Amino acid sequence: MPELPEVEVVRRGLDRWIVGRTIARVEVTHPRAVRRHAAGSADFTAVLVGSRVSGALRRGKYLWLPLTAPGADTPSDALLAHLGMSGQLLVQEPDAPREKHLHIRFTFTDGGRELRFVDQRTFGGMAVEHNAAQLPPSIAHIARDVLDPRFDDTAFHTALRRRDSELKRALLDQSLVSGIGNIYADEALWRSKLHGARSTATITRPQTALLLASVRAVMTDALAVGGTSFDSLYVNVNGESGYFSRSLDAYGREGEPCNRCATPIRRISFMNRSSYFCPNCQRSPRRPRPAVSV
DNA sequence: CAAGAATCCTGCCAGC
DNA sequence: TGCTGGCAGGATTCTT
Numbered sequence: 001m002p003e004l005p006e007v008e009v010v011r012r013g014l015d016r017w018i019v020g021r022t023i024a025r026v027e028v029t030h031p032r033a034v035r036r037h038a039a040g041s042a043d044f045t046a047v048l049v050g051s052r053v054s055g056a057l058r059r060g061k062y063l064w065l066p067l068t069a070p071g072a073d074t075p076s077d078a079l080l081a082h083l084g085m086s087g088q089l090l091v092q093e094p095d096a097p098r099e100k101h102l103h104i105r106f107t108f109t110d111g112g113r114e115l116r117f118v119d120q121r122t123f124g125g126m127a128v129e130h131n132a133a134q135l136p137p138s139i140a141h142i143a144r145d146v147l148d149p150r151f152d153d154t155a156f157h158t159a160l161r162r163r164d165s166e167l168k169r170a171l172l173d174q175s176l177v178s179g180i181g182n183i184y185a186d187e188a189l190w191r192s193k194l195h196g197a198r199s200t201a202t203i204t205r206p207q208t209a210l211l212l213a214s215v216r217a218v219m220t221d222a223l224a225v226g227g228t229s230f231d232s233l234y235v236n237v238n239g240e241s242g243y244f245s246r247s248l249d250a251y252g253r254e255g256e257p258c259n260r261c262a263t264p265i266r267r268i269s270f271m272n273r274s275s276y277f278c279p280n281c282q283r284s285p286r287r288p289r290p291a292v293s294v
Numbered sequence: 295c296a297a298g299a300a301t302c303c304t305g306c307c308a309g310c
Numbered sequence: 311t312g313c314t315g316g317c318a319g320g321a322t323t324c325t326t
Contacts, residue, residue, distance in 0.1 A: 001319065001320085002320095032302095061321095082321080083320095084320060085304095085318075085319055085320065120304060121302090121303045121304050121318090122302085122303055123302070123319080123320060124320090163296090163297090164296085165297065169297085172320085181319075271299090274318085274319095
């Protein structure tokens with residue numbers, strides 16, 4: 001379940017191992033992996049072959065590789081990727097055995113290591129977009145993430161207040177703030193001592209500040225751990241990501257004592273997924289006053 | 295128009 | 311043992 005720190009680790013791996021190389025061949029073995037490429041898998045392959053990868057960029061949980069066409073000086077197209085739930089981008093020797101869920105394979109003109117897109121649950125995928133060197137058009141709606149220097153804390157607070165929703169929903173809304181998934185949302189709420197079901201409309205400026213600081217702390221910690229492993233040949237999301245190494249305070253700890261107050265962590269179902277929180281540290285929001293009956 | 299629910303997918307595991 | 315149902319969840323699509 002890659003969230004921002006995991007995707008950033010992958011981006012760094014791509015930057016190190018793939019940028020500067022020219023694509024020789026592309027093999028799509030599972031059409032679902034390129035379903036977002038409207039022109040189909042044959043076009044996907046044709047557009048990529050001969051292009052040189054000239055960067056590795058990220059917005060939220062999306063990655064893209066700007067592509068410089070043969071004879072061109074600057075990139076115009078980009079190879080966009082989303083890992084979904086279980087996607088991996090692996091840098092493998094050409095003779096490495098094919099993975100069970102290998103969907104796309106990229107080989108390079110230097111004959112060196114391949115790039116492989118492997119995805120068990122097929123929620124992820126890749127596509128080539130035009131005029132995408134700056135920001136692929138299809139992800140223009142994705143907000144900046146909290147580690148982006150241009151993320152606007154004040155605008156985020158205003159957007160929360162303007163919204164009539166629950167705090168955790170807002171954290172997971174990639175058009176408000178990107179990169180946060182279910183795990184880091186729960187961790188950041190726990191650190192902030194805020195309940196995920198509290199209203200966004202009444203959040204105070206100090207609470208927003210605390211929340212953003214918590215999100216940043218959780219992600220920075222995970223990145224510090226995950227970032228240490230990308231030195232290997234693997235650009236591996238599931239195997240090397242931050243939250244598998246760091247200790248979690250809330251997520252997945254139902255019944256275990258809160259690390260602050262020892263109250264058992266509770267799990268509730270929310271938005272078709274699990275939410276973990278401390279019922280003592282993170283007080284349930286007051287229910288709206290019932291309408292006075294006549 | 296905005297908020298929230300439904301949907302896609304496969305592996306795993308508890309329960310019978 | 312082998313089946314079944316539930317669970318895991320990111321982002322798009324659909325509904326209200």
